[in-house]
Amino acid sequence: MRRLCGAAAAVAVSLGVSAWAEPRPEIELGVGLPRDVSKHGWRIDWLINTTNVFVIGLFATMVVWMLWACFRHGKKHVARPDAGGDRKSIMVTLGIAAAIFFVVDGNLFLNSTLDLERIFWAFGEVDSNPRTVKVEVNAHQWAWDLRYAGEDGTFGTRDDIVAQNDLRVPVHTPVSLQLGSTDVIHAFYLPNLRIKQDVVPGTINRMWFEARRTGTYDIGCAQHCGVGHYKMRGRLTVLSKRAFAQWAREGSVLASRAWDEADTEAHWGWAWKPAK
Amino acid sequence: MGVETGEVRRIELQPIHPPPGSFWRRRVFSTDHKVIARQFLWSGLVFLAIGGLLAMAIRWQWAYPGEAIPLVGRTVLPRSGGVIGPATYTSLFTMHGLIMIFFAITPILIGAFGNFCIPLMIGARDMAFPKLNMLSFWTFLVSQGLIIASFFVPLGPAAAGWTTYPPLSTNAGTPGPGQTLVVLAVFVTGVATIMGSINYVTTVIRFRAPGMTWGRLPLTVWGLWLTAILNVLFVPVLGAGALLLLFDRVLGTSFFLAGAAVPAAGDPVLFQHLFWIFGHPEVYILILPAWGIIGDLLSFFARKPAFWYRGTVIAMCAVTILSAVVYGHHMYQTGMSPLLGVGFEALTLAISVPAIILFLNWLNTIWKGSLRFTTPMLFALGTVFVFGLGGLTGLYLGTFLTDVYLHDTMWVVGHFHLTMAASSFLASFAGIYFWFPKMFGRRMDERLGKVHFWASVVLITLVFSLQLLVGYAGQQRRLWEPYQYTFLQHLYPLNKLTSHLAWALGIGQLVFVWNFFKSVVGGAKAGENPWEVGTLEWSLPSPPPHHNFDVVPLVVRGPHELSGPEVKERLGRDWVGQAEALPEAESAENVPPAAAIIASGA
Numbered sequence: 051m052r053r054l055c056g057a058a059a060a061v062a063v064s065l066g067v068s069a070w071a072e073p074r075p076e077i078e079l080g081v082g083l084p085r086d087v088s089k090h091g092w093r094i095d096w097l098i099n100t101t102n103v104f105v106i107g108l109f110a111t112m113v114v115w116m117l118w119a120c121f122r123h124g125k126k127h128v129a130r131p132d133a134g135g136d137r138k139s140i141m142v143t144l145g146i147a148a149a150i151f152f153v154v155d156g157n158l159f160l161n162s163t164l165d166l167e168r169i170f171w172a173f174g175e176v177d178s179n180p181r182t183v184k185v186e187v188n189a190h191q192w193a194w195d196l197r198y199a200g201e202d203g204t205f206g207t208r209d210d211i212v213a214q215n216d217l218r219v220p221v222h223t224p225v226s227l228q229l230g231s232t233d234v235i236h237a238f239y240l241p242n243l244r245i246k247q248d249v250v251p252g253t254i255n256r257m258w259f260e261a262r263r264t265g266t267y268d269i270g271c272a273q274h275c276g277v278g279h280y281k282m283r284g285r286l287t288v289l290s291k292r293a294f295a296q297w298a299r300e301g302s303v304l305a306s307r308a309w310d311e312a313d314t315e316a317h318w319g320w321a322w323k324p325a326k
Numbered sequence: 327m328g329v330e331t332g333e334v335r336r337i338e339l340q341p342i343h344p345p346p347g348s349f350w351r352r353r354v355f356s357t358d359h360k361v362i363a364r365q366f367l368w369s370g371l372v373f374l375a376i377g378g379l380l381a382m383a384i385r386w387q388w389a390y391p392g393e394a395i396p397l398v399g400r401t402v403l404p405r406s407g408g409v410i411g412p413a414t415y416t417s418l419f420t421m422h423g424l425i426m427i428f429f430a431i432t433p434i435l436i437g438a439f440g441n442f443c444i445p446l447m448i449g450a451r452d453m454a455f456p457k458l459n460m461l462s463f464w465t466f467l468v469s470q471g472l473i474i475a476s477f478f479v480p481l482g483p484a485a486a487g488w489t490t491y492p493p494l495s496t497n498a499g500t501p502g503p504g505q506t507l508v509v510l511a512v513f514v515t516g517v518a519t520i521m522g523s524i525n526y527v528t529t530v531i532r533f534r535a536p537g538m539t540w541g542r543l544p545l546t547v548w549g550l551w552l553t554a555i556l557n558v559l560f561v562p563v564l565g566a567g568a569l570l571l572l573f574d575r576v577l578g579t580s581f582f583l584a585g586a587a588v589p590a591a592g593d594p595v596l597f598q599h600l601f602w603i604f605g606h607p608e609v610y611i612l613i614l615p616a617w618g619i620i621g622d623l624l625s626f627f628a629r630k631p632a633f634w635y636r637g638t639v640i641a642m643c644a645v646t647i648l649s650a651v652v653y654g655h656h657m658y659q660t661g662m663s664p665l666l667g668v669g670f671e672a673l674t675l676a677i678s679v680p681a682i683i684l685f686l687n688w689l690n691t692i693w694k695g696s697l698r699f700t701t702p703m704l705f706a707l708g709t710v711f712v713f714g715l716g717g718l719t720g721l722y723l724g725t726f727l728t729d730v731y732l733h734d735t736m737w738v739v740g741h742f743h744l745t746m747a748a749s750s751f752l753a754s755f756a757g758i759y760f761w762f763p764k765m766f767g768r769r770m771d772e773r774l775g776k777v778h779f780w781a782s783v784v785l786i787t788l789v790f791s792l793q794l795l796v797g798y799a800g801q802q803r804r805l806w807e808p809y810q811y812t813f814l815q816h817l818y819p820l821n822k823l824t825s826h827l828a829w830a831l832g833i834g835q836l837v838f839v840w841n842f843f844k845s846v847v848g849g850a851k852a853g854e855n856p857w858e859v860g861t862l863e864w865s866l867p868s869p870p871p872h873h874n875f876d877v878v879p880l881v882v883r884g885p886h887e888l889s890g891p892e893v894k895e896r897l898g899r900d901w902v903g904q905a906e907a908l909p910e911a912e913s914a915e916n917v918p919p920a921a922a923i924i925a926s927g928a
């Protein structure tokens with residue numbers, strides 16, 4: 051039995067290796083939200099799902115109300131011009147409106163604000179965390195250029211790892227992105243991590259995430275950016291911490307060796323903007 | 327209740343002019359609001375068809391990517407052999423959006439219904455500025471000409487999305503004269519809209535018949551009036567944005583240019599502010615007339631007064647005001663400061679309150695009525711249904727956190743099509759079926775109308791709900807080939823199904839086209855008041871004479887006084903005209919002889 055498990059594990063590992071050689075994102079199933087592989091995506095999913103319940107309830111109530119009126123209060127029914135319009139029915143209407151507003155909208159506003167303030171906008175906290183991996187993203191028609199600070203931890207030096215459309219990050223580690231654009235507005239979109247951020251020329255925008263599952267996922271452009279918008283696709287690979295550390299170390303060394311003073315095209319990038 | 331001095335002056339402002347003699351003055355360069363309304367209706371319907379055909383082509387690309395369009399493909403796209411390439415595709419969705427919003431729904435809902443209904447429903451003999459009204463239509467026609475022209479220039483028409491975000495919409499992203507012509511067309515149509523709206527605002531304030539107090543205005547007029555106010559206030563902002571963009575394109579300025587590719591220190595997001603300060607009111611510009619129309623129709627065909635009329639009016643006013651201060655929710659993902667985001671989110675969610683009140687009032691209006699399922703009533707009920715779905719799905723987008731995921735996905739497309747397209751579309755048809763007898767003096771075929779209704783409401787709901795669904799699964803907007811993405815590959819069958827439903831919806835509209843032309847030519851003659859309702863336009867012959875009212879009416883009651891026991895008892899019917907005196911009524915309700923003399927212009 052023990053041996054069998056060992057063999058299965060070996061097969062799994064070799065499959066994993068072959069998948070690693072040709073990494074492709076997994077196909078999604080069904081028409082729900084795509085699978086969530088982020089630490090905090092569940093907050094967005096929870097808010098969406100809760101609101102789904104409210105919305106379906108409200109819509110069903112409306113439809114039943116309409117159908118009831120259509121079937122029961124048709125031509126044969128004698129119209130009651132005095133039905134409603136009095137003080138009491140107006141008060142009931144206002145009461146229902148207030149109740150729906152405070153419950154449904156209140157839930158949305160409260161959770162949205164709290165989660166944004168504490169999690170999604172907590173750039174200061176994320177950037178000051180020594181474990182955080184920082185990446186600069188420069189969008190242009192129609193690709194994502196990526197830059198890691200490299201071993202020295204400083205952007206704009208010769209050991210910066212530069213990649214295109216191939217974002218690699220460690221699992222269970224905060225990843226902080228600063229995004230700029232060369233030409234038009236793009237939007238950096240990670241459906242499996244539930245986040246998205248416009249990339250505006252002339253400005254540096256920021257976003258952060260933490261993946262909780264290794265694997266390969268799509269990076270999309272969500273803002274119409276011209277003829278090639280549809281193919282502005284990148285790939286996010288979430289590696290184990292060890293694999294990422296190794297990749298980063300080797301990448302940094304290779305980058306230093308390949309450094310070309312004259313290649314000014316490759317020297318985009320900016321000094322990391324401190325969080326306000 | 328007598329006629330006050332101010333009201334006498336209003337009547338004196340409107341002498342009866344003899345109808346023009348020449349064909350050109352009567353039919354083409356007419357200052358008659360009823361003729362101008364029909365001109366707007368025709369031009370809007372033609373562009374509705376064009377915009378619709380563009381949508382059918384977009385759906386083709388999502389169902390059969392890279393395959394040639396059957397039948398007409400080689401004719402319209404000779405160079406590619408009928409295949410929609412990525413560049414053509416960007417033009418398709420850009421022009422579809424712009425045409426539908428500015429050149430189809432706007433002329434139908436505002437140009438046609440605004441012109442036709444406002445003077446007739448408030449008891450006026452024409453608009454306050456008839457010549458300006460004519461100029462508004464002809465300016466609008468110029469803008470439609472610019473749109474048509476843009477299809478025939480090198481590099482094709484506009485391709486930067488209907489929102490026209492720079493830098494993509496500048497020469498850096500979309501070179502060629504097509505985009506310039508289209509931005510110019512938006513500017514020119516803005517000028518036309520401003521002229522029309524000034525007219526509507528003034529007419530409603532100054533030309534209401536004696537006794538037509540604000541509390542007795544039909545809801546349709548309220549909707550159109552509030553829309554006109556929003557247009558007067560916010561279309562100029564769009565005009566400024568369009569003009570600055572034209573400067574960037576033609577004169578080489580760089581208001582909206584930034585980035586390494588175009589070394590300039592402009593601000594692309596500045597355009598988004600200008601665009602959405604107009605753009606968010608715009609969605610209410612397109613829906614307020616629809617709300618007004620269905621508010622009236624639900625009451626008319628439920629044969630009972632509109633529930634809490636005053637509440638409906640207050641809710642519509644509240645939405646009008648709030649619409650001006652929520653535009654930031656379109657820009658949550660631009661990198662807006664967190665404090666601004668929370669502020670705009672709070673204001674946006676506040677719109678729920680008047681919206682819920684409107685819905686409850688509509689539902690209460692049909693409750694315990696005596697519903698008559700005429701074609702206009704069916705379309706009004708359909709509007710409530712799709713707007714319910716559209717409004718509720720907006721909650722996710724008005725909330726910052728859920729918008730992070732859903733922004734710029736097909737969820738947004740489904741949401742605004744349900745609110746702006748489906749609701750405006752169904753309400754427009756409700757209005758066309760309802761006022762057609764008054765416009766053309768003939769009735770439309772009810773049976774064909776009902777076939778058209780069921781085909782439209784079922785298919786439109788399915789098409790846009792399925793768009794919501796693929797958006798929920800993460801599909802971005804405006805993708806030529808969504809299936810490039812692994813996470814979207816499984817959505818192909820769903821997109822294909824949606825396309826087939828959309829084509830069925832398009833084909834279903836042929837029923838309307840057939841019914842419309844058949845009825846214009848040979849429909850049964852409509853009497854004065856085929857729907858048996860009390861608003862002023864139905865006290866006139868169908869179609870009304872050139873000057874509308876021989877005698878400016880003295881309005882004595884609200885628009886929805888249906889099924890009142892007193893009316894039933896004295897008139898033997900369940901409706902009473904807004905200016906109709908009840909027989910054996912108290913003397914205060916009679917038309918004072920003095921008013922009648924002044925009103926007839928003697």
